[in-house]
Amino acid sequence: MTDELTYRWIDDDGEFAGVIDEVAARSRYAIDTEFHRERTYVPALALVQLGWERADGSIEIALVDPLAVDVTAIDRLFAADIEAVFHAAQQDLDVLTHTVGSIPRHFFDTQIAGGFVGYGTPSLSALLNGELSINPPKGDR
Numbered sequence: 001m002t003d004e005l006t007y008r009w010i011d012d013d014g015e016f017a018g019v020i021d022e023v024a025a026r027s028r029y030a031i032d033t034e035f036h037r038e039r040t041y042v043p044a045l046a047l048v049q050l051g052w053e054r055a056d057g058s059i060e061i062a063l064v065d066p067l068a069v070d071v072t073a074i075d076r077l078f079a080a081d082i083e084a085v086f087h088a089a090q091q092d093l094d095v096l097t098h099t100v101g102s103i104p105r106h107f108f109d110t111q112i113a114g115g116f117v118g119y120g121t122p123s124l125s126a127l128l129n130g131e132l133s134i135n136p137p138k139g140d141r
Helices: 013-024 071-079 089-099 110-116 124-132
Strands: 008-010 028-036 044-053 059-064 083-086 106-109
Touching: 008 013, 013 044, 013 059, 013 071, 028 089, 044 071, 044 089, 071 089, 083 089, 106 110, 110 124
Parallel strands: 008 059, 028 083, 083 106
Antiparallel strands: 028 044, 044 059
């Protein structure tokens, strides 16, 4: 595993459609959102982060700007018969429901799974440390 991750910044509808096509061809992908909740009744989506393994085994990461693209296009990915992997999915699912109007058809929540295998309050750091002996720097959390 390399210490440096690279990513693609997506702020164009055509590029976003291409990312959706790439991800939809895989069996699973990781997804995370960032959102703004201050002074709003409904959380405002600020970033969508997607990660997936390419056919050659490399990891691809896309950071999608939902203010620059029509983020509802991701509904096509959500409807696909592939698995979305979240950590602590509840808030992500809430913001996606309000912004996109749907959530992934199939998903796996690592926080809930961690609870089933004995972690009391499974933070992502605790799971990475306990299962993979990885200790991410505080700034990467």
